[in-house]
Amino acid sequence: MSDRPTATAAFGRPEAAPGPTDATAPATPATPAAPLVRAVDLARTFDVSAPWLNRVIERKPRLLLHAVDGVSFEIARGQTLALVGESGCGKSTVARLLVGLYQPSRGRFEFAGLDAHAAYRSRSGRAIRRHIQMIFQDPYASLNPRWRVADIVAEPLREHGLISERAALEARVGELLQSVGLSPLDRVKFPHQFSGGQRQRISIARALATQPEFLVCDEPTSALDVSVQAQVLNIMKDLQRQQGLTYLFISHNLAVVRHVSDHVGVMYLGRLVELAPKALLFAQPRHPYTRMLLEAIPKLHHTGHARTPVQGEVPNPLNPPTGCAFHPRCPAANRRCSSERPVLQSLDGVRVACHAVEEGRL
Amino acid sequence: MSLLQVQNLVVEFPSRHGTLRALDQLSFEIAPGEILGVVGESGAGKSLTGAAIIGLLEPPGRIASGQIWLEGERIDNLPPAQMRRVRGRRIGAIFQDPLTSLNPLYSIGRQLIETITTHLPLTHAQARQRAIELLQETGIPAAQERIDHYPHQFSGGMRQRVVIALALAAEPKLIVADEPTTALDVSIQAQIINLLKSVCKKHGAAVMLITHDMGVIAETCDRVAVMYAGRIAEIGPVRDVIHAAAHPYTQGLMSCIPDIEVERQHLHQIDGAMPRLNAIPSGCAFNPRCPQVLARCHHERPELMPAVTTEAACWLTANAGATPSFEAQP
Numbered sequence: 001m002s003d004r005p006t007a008t009a010a011f012g013r014p015e016a017a018p019g020p021t022d023a024t025a026p027a028t029p030a031t032p033a034a035p036l037v038r039a040v041d042l043a044r045t046f047d048v049s050a051p052w053l054n055r056v057i058e059r060k061p062r063l064l065l066h067a068v069d070g071v072s073f074e075i076a077r078g079q080t081l082a083l084v085g086e087s088g089c090g091k092s093t094v095a096r097l098l099v100g101l102y103q104p105s106r107g108r109f110e111f112a113g114l115d116a117h118a119a120y121r122s123r124s125g126r127a128i129r130r131h132i133q134m135i136f137q138d139p140y141a142s143l144n145p146r147w148r149v150a151d152i153v154a155e156p157l158r159e160h161g162l163i164s165e166r167a168a169l170e171a172r173v174g175e176l177l178q179s180v181g182l183s184p185l186d187r188v189k190f191p192h193q194f195s196g197g198q199r200q201r202i203s204i205a206r207a208l209a210t211q212p213e214f215l216v217c218d219e220p221t222s223a224l225d226v227s228v229q230a231q232v233l234n235i236m237k238d239l240q241r242q243q244g245l246t247y248l249f250i251s252h253n254l255a256v257v258r259h260v261s262d263h264v265g266v267m268y269l270g271r272l273v274e275l276a277p278k279a280l281l282f283a284q285p286r287h288p289y290t291r292m293l294l295e296a297i298p299k300l301h302h303t304g305h306a307r308t309p310v311q312g313e314v315p316n317p318l319n320p321p322t323g324c325a326f327h328p329r330c331p332a333a334n335r336r337c338s339s340e341r342p343v344l345q346s347l348d349g350v351r352v353a354c355h356a357v358e359e360g361r362l
Numbered sequence: 363m364s365l366l367q368v369q370n371l372v373v374e375f376p377s378r379h380g381t382l383r384a385l386d387q388l389s390f391e392i393a394p395g396e397i398l399g400v401v402g403e404s405g406a407g408k409s410l411t412g413a414a415i416i417g418l419l420e421p422p423g424r425i426a427s428g429q430i431w432l433e434g435e436r437i438d439n440l441p442p443a444q445m446r447r448v449r450g451r452r453i454g455a456i457f458q459d460p461l462t463s464l465n466p467l468y469s470i471g472r473q474l475i476e477t478i479t480t481h482l483p484l485t486h487a488q489a490r491q492r493a494i495e496l497l498q499e500t501g502i503p504a505a506q507e508r509i510d511h512y513p514h515q516f517s518g519g520m521r522q523r524v525v526i527a528l529a530l531a532a533e534p535k536l537i538v539a540d541e542p543t544t545a546l547d548v549s550i551q552a553q554i555i556n557l558l559k560s561v562c563k564k565h566g567a568a569v570m571l572i573t574h575d576m577g578v579i580a581e582t583c584d585r586v587a588v589m590y591a592g593r594i595a596e597i598g599p600v601r602d603v604i605h606a607a608a609h610p611y612t613q614g615l616m617s618c619i620p621d622i623e624v625e626r627q628h629l630h631q632i633d634g635a636m637p638r639l640n641a642i643p644s645g646c647a648f649n650p651r652c653p654q655v656l657a658r659c660h661h662e663r664p665e666l667m668p669a670v671t672t673e674a675a676c677w678l679t680a681n682a683g684a685t686p687s688f689e690a691q692p
């Protein structure tokens with residue numbers, strides 16, 4: 001076959017660079033209570049400076065964009081953590097950090113007790129990649145239009161050398177397609193023969209191929225229509241129940257988040273401002289930004305109800321406000337908010353980074 | 363008298379595999395000052411409807427039959443030069459992406475002044491004054507200075523405000539807004555929707571608001587038309603369409619939207635997907651996905667008929683009309 005795909009590594013080839021080689025395949029966690037996924041002070045800075053010559057001639061300083069600035073969270077096995085926030089708040093960067101598409105500038109990500117980034121760098125790092133897979137936002141861009149569905153779904157299996165026998169591969173692909181509600185006969189088709197929702201199911205089947213434990217889903221339904229979105233969300237929930245999957249679910253749609261998550265983290269300009277169990281977050285949002293987000297959603301059952309929209313816009317992340325990044329838009333901001341940056345603090349079962357909440361002003 | 367009347371509009375795309383009918387016998391009206399929402403999934407023909415009204419159908423798409431009347435004047439068959447005078451002057455347009463609807467090479471002031479002087483008998487100085495007023499009205503701070511800035515110097519939300527100012531520049535009676543908030547973040551979305559609503563009310567402009575977001579429709583519109591496969595499935599007052607829909611598609615659409623206030627274990631889903639234009643089922647286009655499909659749905663196409671409080675293109679509605687006891691349900 002001439003159109004047979006070559007095995008291109010979805011996560012890049014393991015480098016020969018000497019790294020810690022103590023990383024073995026992630027086993028079950030040491031203690032059942034330990035979280036499967038743990039991010040500790042994760043940060044990623046992008047250098048967006050002008051080219052060297054311009055900096056020299058025009059005396060421009062170096063410009064650093066703190067896309068993610070010290071994010072910590074934990075996800076227990078079989079649970080879903082949703083990260084929400086507006087565009088540019090760093091949600092997708094967190095997703096890419098976790099799957100190893102970016103190296104963190106600071107902090108670490110532990111998967112089943114192992115330092116995942118050290119493992120990603122090592123020769124045996126493939127083993128851990130098998131357990132962490134990603135679903136991307138755009139099902140039109142994340143599937144190779146020249147490959148048949150069978151090749152797309154089988155690629156991770158081939159890449160990790162899990163199944164090499166042709167018949168077994170075919171059977172497994174059929175099984176995977178069936179698990180996401182497609183027909184095994186669809187494997188000879190090309191992506192353009194499917195609708196957006198069906199394509200996203202193919203992405204899910206591909207992500208599930210290596211039997212991962214942890215799926216990073218970056219806005220998996222935001223490119224889909226509502227009726228199709230419901231289908232995909234239901235499939236994701238069913239699969240989680242059947243296979244005990246752990247999800248990091250990234251979305252800007254709080255209504256979707258309410259349906260899929262167990263815990264919700266709200267991000268603003270690269271930092272977590274609130275991290276709470278779902279029920280608590282929706283019943284009693286603490287951070288003013290969370291309140292604002294909840295208030296801003298158009299509600300189906302409030303016909304003709306006029307809302308009071310929050311003023312202002314997300315500030316430029318290259319030049320974030322001092323102190324609390326939200327203070328220019330915050331109705332409860334005072335002098336302390338503009339000078340001192342609040343840290344996440346535990347408070348009645350939720351973690352919130354806000355001076356006003358901490359002082360009881362809100 | 364209604365401001366805009368669309369009668370039996372048919373839009374076709376000739377293609378190698380035969381003519382594709384993207385809009386099929388579409389009829390609706392917009393009253394002066396009314397906000398009509400048009401919802402539907404992608405491919406339903408919402409944007410095409412808007413494009414046909416403002417005379418911006420992309421060739422080879424064309425109006426095959428039907429009529430569009432604006433204030434008692436037929437506008438679907440106007441020559442391009444005359445249509446250009448209608449567009450902007452009597453129908454304003456707001457598109458999804460504010461960056462592509464502004465020219466990056468001209469300052470926003472120049473674009474506003476050009477629009478104003480094209481349509482209104484004002485001098486350059488008067489037009490500039492009016493442009494500043496419009497910018498102030500749409501909530502651009504320091505409009506005096508900002509008027510000479512270029513589109514890239516504005517944020518997404520601010521750009522959409524400029525686009526709204528541009529649409530209102532010649533005091534049109536109708537504004538066609540095609541997904542005006544889809545490219546914006548939720549917190550900005552609310553600001554823009556509120557703005558659109560208030561300025562249109564102030565200027566007495568009717569709005570045709572095309573969106574896929576039912577939440578936006580619910581909070582903004584007076585009436586709503588639900589489109590499916592190039593036809594209107596249901597049309598009626600927004601409250602009734604949301605809470606007491608007669609068409610099974612509308613009912614399904616409403617219940618599969620995740621609700622921020624009600625939590626469900628399993629979302630309702632409509633199986634299948636919208637048919638492609640070259641494979642629209644005979645009879646009612648929704649029949650393969652419909653949970654309450656009848657025998658006649660497969661071969662007879664329903665037209666819009668009065669349901670309880672809305673109008674729905676569904677044979678169930680016709681049956682319900684025959685048995686009044688069915689209608690008595692609240």
